[in-house]
Amino acid sequence: xxxxxxxxxxxxxxxxxxxxxxxxxxxxxxxxxxxxxxxxxxxxxxxxxxxxxxxxxxxxxxxxxxxxxxxxxxxxxxxxxxxxxxxxxxxxxxxxxxxxxxxxxxxxxxxxxxxxxxxxxxxxxxxxxxxxxxxxxxxxxxxxxxxxxxxxxxxxxxxxxxxxxxxxxxxxxxxxxxxxxxxxxxxxxxxxxxxxxxxxxxxxxxxxxxxxxxxxxxxxxxxxxxxxxxxxxxxxxxxxxxxxxxxxxxxxxxxxxxxxxxxxxxxxxxxxxxxxxxxxxxxxxxxxxxxxxxxxxxxxxxxxxxxxxxxxxxxxxxxxxxxxxxxxxxxxxxxxxx
Amino acid sequence: xxxxxxxxxxxxxxxxxxxxxxxxxxxxxxxxxxxxxxxxxxxxxxxxxxxxxxxxxxxxxxxxxxxxxxxxxxxxxxxxxxxxxxxxxxxxxxxxxxxxxxxxxxxxxxxxxxxxxxxxxxxxxxxxxxxxxxxxxxxxxxxxxxxxxxxxxxxxxxxxxxxxxxxxxxxxxxxxxxxxxxxxxxxxxxxxxxxxxxxxxxxxxxxxxxxxxxxxxxxxxxxxxxxxxxxxxxxxxxxxxxxxxxxxxxxxxxxxxxxxxxxxxxxxxxxxxxxxxxxxxxxxxxxxxxxxxxxxxxxxxxxxxxxxxxxxxxxxxxxxxxxxxxxxxxxxxxxxxxxxxxxxxxxxxxxxxxxxxxxxxxxxxxxxxxxxxxxxxxxxxxxxxxxxxxxxxxxxxxxxxxxxxxxxxxxxxxxxxxxxxxxxxxxxxxxxxxxxxxxxxxxxxxxxxxxxxxxxxxxxxxxxxxxxxxxxxxxxxxxxxxxxxxxxxxxxxxxxxxxxxxxxxxxxxxxxxxxxxxxxxxxxxxxxxxxxxxxxxxxxxxxxxxxxxxxxxxxxxxxxxxxxxxxxxxxxxxxxxxxxxxxxxxxxxxxxxxxxxxxxxxxxxxxxxxxxxxxxxxxxxxxxxxxx
Numbered sequence: 001x002x003x004x005x006x007x008x009x010x011x012x013x014x015x016x017x018x019x020x021x022x023x024x025x026x027x028x029x030x031x032x033x034x035x036x037x038x039x040x041x042x043x044x045x046x047x048x049x050x051x052x053x054x055x056x057x058x059x060x061x062x063x064x065x066x067x068x069x070x071x072x073x074x075x076x077x078x079x080x081x082x083x084x085x086x087x088x089x090x091x092x093x094x095x096x097x098x099x100x101x102x103x104x105x106x107x108x109x110x111x112x113x114x115x116x117x118x119x120x121x122x123x124x125x126x127x128x129x130x131x132x133x134x135x136x137x138x139x140x141x142x143x144x145x146x147x148x149x150x151x152x153x154x155x156x157x158x159x160x161x162x163x164x165x166x167x168x169x170x171x172x173x174x175x176x177x178x179x180x181x182x183x184x185x186x187x188x189x190x191x192x193x194x195x196x197x198x199x200x201x202x203x204x205x206x207x208x209x210x211x212x213x214x215x216x217x218x219x220x221x222x223x224x225x226x227x228x229x230x231x232x233x234x235x236x237x238x239x240x241x242x243x244x245x246x247x248x249x250x251x252x253x254x255x256x257x258x259x260x261x262x263x264x265x266x267x268x269x270x271x272x273x274x275x276x277x278x279x280x281x282x283x284x285x286x287x288x289x290x291x292x293x294x295x296x297x298x299x300x301x302x303x304x305x306x307x308x309x310x311x312x313x314x315x316x317x318x319x320x321x322x323x324x325x326x327x328x329x330x331x332x333x334x335x336x337x338x
Numbered sequence: 339x340x341x342x343x344x345x346x347x348x349x350x351x352x353x354x355x356x357x358x359x360x361x362x363x364x365x366x367x368x369x370x371x372x373x374x375x376x377x378x379x380x381x382x383x384x385x386x387x388x389x390x391x392x393x394x395x396x397x398x399x400x401x402x403x404x405x406x407x408x409x410x411x412x413x414x415x416x417x418x419x420x421x422x423x424x425x426x427x428x429x430x431x432x433x434x435x436x437x438x439x440x441x442x443x444x445x446x447x448x449x450x451x452x453x454x455x456x457x458x459x460x461x462x463x464x465x466x467x468x469x470x471x472x473x474x475x476x477x478x479x480x481x482x483x484x485x486x487x488x489x490x491x492x493x494x495x496x497x498x499x500x501x502x503x504x505x506x507x508x509x510x511x512x513x514x515x516x517x518x519x520x521x522x523x524x525x526x527x528x529x530x531x532x533x534x535x536x537x538x539x540x541x542x543x544x545x546x547x548x549x550x551x552x553x554x555x556x557x558x559x560x561x562x563x564x565x566x567x568x569x570x571x572x573x574x575x576x577x578x579x580x581x582x583x584x585x586x587x588x589x590x591x592x593x594x595x596x597x598x599x600x601x602x603x604x605x606x607x608x609x610x611x612x613x614x615x616x617x618x619x620x621x622x623x624x625x626x627x628x629x630x631x632x633x634x635x636x637x638x639x640x641x642x643x644x645x646x647x648x649x650x651x652x653x654x655x656x657x658x659x660x661x662x663x664x665x666x667x668x669x670x671x672x673x674x675x676x677x678x679x680x681x682x683x684x685x686x687x688x689x690x691x692x693x694x695x696x697x698x699x700x701x702x703x704x705x706x707x708x709x710x711x712x713x714x715x716x717x718x719x720x721x722x723x724x725x726x727x728x729x730x731x732x733x734x735x736x737x738x739x740x741x742x743x744x745x746x747x748x749x750x751x752x753x754x755x756x757x758x759x760x761x762x763x764x765x766x767x768x769x770x771x772x773x774x775x776x777x778x779x780x781x782x783x784x785x786x787x788x789x790x791x792x793x794x795x796x797x798x799x800x801x802x803x804x805x806x807x808x809x810x811x812x813x814x815x816x817x818x819x820x821x822x823x824x825x826x827x828x829x830x831x832x833x834x835x836x837x838x839x840x841x842x843x844x845x846x847x848x849x850x851x852x853x854x855x856x857x858x859x860x861x862x863x864x865x866x867x868x869x870x871x872x873x874x875x876x877x878x879x880x881x882x883x884x885x886x887x888x889x890x891x892x893x894x895x896x897x898x899x900x901x902x903x904x905x906x907x908x909x910x911x912x913x914x915x916x917x918x919x920x921x922x923x924x925x926x927x928x929x930x931x932x933x934x935x936x937x938x939x940x941x942x943x944x945x946x947x948x949x950x951x952x953x954x955x956x957x958x959x960x961x962x963x964x965x966x
Contacts (some may be wrong), residue, residue, distance in 0.1 A: 070816025
């Protein structure tokens, strides 16, 4: 009883619009991996909607041959929540950036996450305002010198994964623009998650903040600076996988494997842990003190806002019968004038 | 338990055409409840009614202070009426603060009922009164009825026993004071108790002792009027001659919600209603939240912006998407409205206007958001603006807003006055079959070889409403200027001019789609009163009164504020004077003067209160004096 589903290709998801990001921008990679991954889901383009806010990454929907809304600064999660509430049958993606999601749109992001609307949010983190040409962003590090911080930033930065986990997001992951296979895997996991999937992508802005993620992408440093986490596996990293993360009380510590320390002593990743504490601890591991985790930090099931909203409608119809306007109008006290 | 109303006997009954009653007390005294019950009972008696609830922004301001006074005014009549009444024939004041803040509106000779138990030294001090008005002679020109409401209420409920077999605590007993006062007012105007008894037992069914106490207090109040010498006689106000049909009492907030539900039904849509709690618009969200079985999805958003933006998402998905707000909430929605405007998606944004600017007077009425509705966005962004004129008219206006939104693929701003959303009036229940359907078409699947053009336009200049999920219709919309027809991002100078012109012309085309502006009164003459929104009642009553005085006064009440009806300019030119009464400092007047070069004059106030009929009549008489 299977209906014939046409086999989709990457090209089927490409719109006819010229991509206008700067040459060398990390956004190209995310776009390519998205187009490459989507055919594997078996969802036709007309059932997918990309919603974005404002910023370089937010041009993304124009380049996808799906439905799309390029909305206003920071508001994409709100637009997407309305869309998904009215149309739970659609697959809805939110494409956003560090300024869009965490500064002007911070409120919408946290409420979207705590409601667990069935959306996939991809946050392109380049730690700079690109479209407005180089002001510091809410993820820019302390001391960062930009056009608006000539003496260095004094704003303590936000960390997207910590924010998401603080909101008890049900799916939290991180990847890197140039780590294309890993990125494709993470996007697919996000798409398959039911509830809000939040993905941070380290994305290089080669014009206004080139090299912000060099430690995570440079051949010389990345193996010590990045830790690829996998569910059920101990936290091992390093060029020859000789280092690991061990818990000392409530604190993580880096240990050298060998000399009496084995993988059995290491923290084992559990992305399904109901308590978000472990995921939060991972999100707090930051360069240069710690390797930064990439992969899926947290993936748990929880009630989904749009599903619950529509369930209330169905239950009310079931319990009360479909609404009757005539009955409503005549309910309570009425009188007749002959 | 008897539910019948005792029959008055022995005292004279005077027949009135109309009466205006105001009930006022502390915000915790339950005056709004008494008011709504008197409204219902009067409506059931066949009166025409109009109400004006007036309450403070504080939920419980310090007890007994002037800041905490909450009032409810109702006019009921044996003839058609349009306002809650200019002045008050009977005033019930539960404490000195209520008395002193409301006495100015009581007619000389009017009935003044006060709770004597609430006029102690402390009460007077709280109300900031140097002397006791009950004894200082300041109430001599009224028919003062001093009643020990507190004492009598306690006495009335002293035999009520709770589930534990004990008498009601004094605090609970005192909460029945409002029902005692209600009973006395019911006696004064010959009102039936039945509906209120049904209400009491319905509302307090789970707490039989409370229900019994309230019933006893109500009956005690009624009996007090009947038996004591303090009340010399009562009044009767007969049924009004309303058109045939089945009626009910309807509040504006309810009418708005039901109108939206009905519009969804008539257009085959389900309602997505997103809102952030704000006074007084929250009442609509609360009402719609009850209607899940109608397919209504209500979304209490995290803020005004999210409410607006989620509605854009809902509209893109094909829902009947609506949001509502008040006061500064509308300013927050401005950014989203601009996006909705350039996307050209249908939706409704309701603004229940309250006193501004900023937080202003949250619980008071005003009409000062008209210019914001027309111009409160960046760039050239004209939007249709519609206003309702009375509580029950919100039902029709909501449907009209959705009709315009869908025919023209445009967000519509529906302006309501706070006073009509909180007010109530009898509503003739319509038969659904008689309501005009709101047909909506969505384009069907398209073939790959014929690319979909999301910004192609029909003869009205509307674009297609293409829904996600439809094969072949994939397209992107956004806040960037888009190329004519294709919708692709375009920075072409000529294209921006063209798209700006098209969007403006589309909204202007609505003027051809709506009925011409009607006028009551002479077709030409000395004075034309032009009004909009909730001032309809006062203006139409004033115009009628002026004509009865022999003045040549016509009245045009605008439902469409943008675009104006096509014949409006011609109309304005037929009268020597154009008077625009508004609860703002002259916003419609500014528009009329700019658009039609007419020397319109204003009657303006922003006191948080509606116009009285007398205010408008007096202004018209001034014209008459200059004319003659």
